[in-house]
Every structure is written in structure tokens, then in C-alpha cells.
Amino acid sequence: MSLNTKEKTKIIKEYNVHEKDTGSCEVQIALLTKEIDKLLLHLKKNPKDLHSKRGLIRMVIKRKKLLNYLKKESEKSYNIIIKKIGLKSK
16 A cells, blocks of 8 residues: 555655755655555545544644744745645645
């Protein structure tokens, strides 16, 4: 269910702020979004998988916290990442 190394590397290259960036808010948000999408597909096939559902909720909460932090620190970066990922802003 989780992302493999190639997928993670591709996402990191697409969303990184500088060349050696692997942990900025933008990268973390992008990785969480991709994992959330994968988990949603799994849960559509397996609706009774409560462990995965709990994990999904935790990921969504973590992404929301990161988005709130990014919005507070840099409104410009927040707007860019929202458009790239395709989320709706408040």
C-alpha cells in the first residue's frame, strides 16, 4: 500500500525546494497526498479495513497540520502547493 522508492524519489524531485531537499513541508505534503490517494483506492475495495481507515485519518490530520503551518509561514508556497496537488483551500 505504501509508496515504493521510485515513486517517492519522483515526487521529491517534483516538489523539492532546493536540490538536496527531502523533508520540506512541500515534499511532505506531496508524499502524504500520494499515500492518501493510494489508501483511498484500497479502502474502496476493502471498506471494512478499519486499521487502514485509522491510518488514513492520521495522514489527513498530519497533512492538514503541515498545510496550516505552510500557510502561516509562506502564503505563496501554500497557494502553489495547493494548485499543484489539486486540493481545495479554505
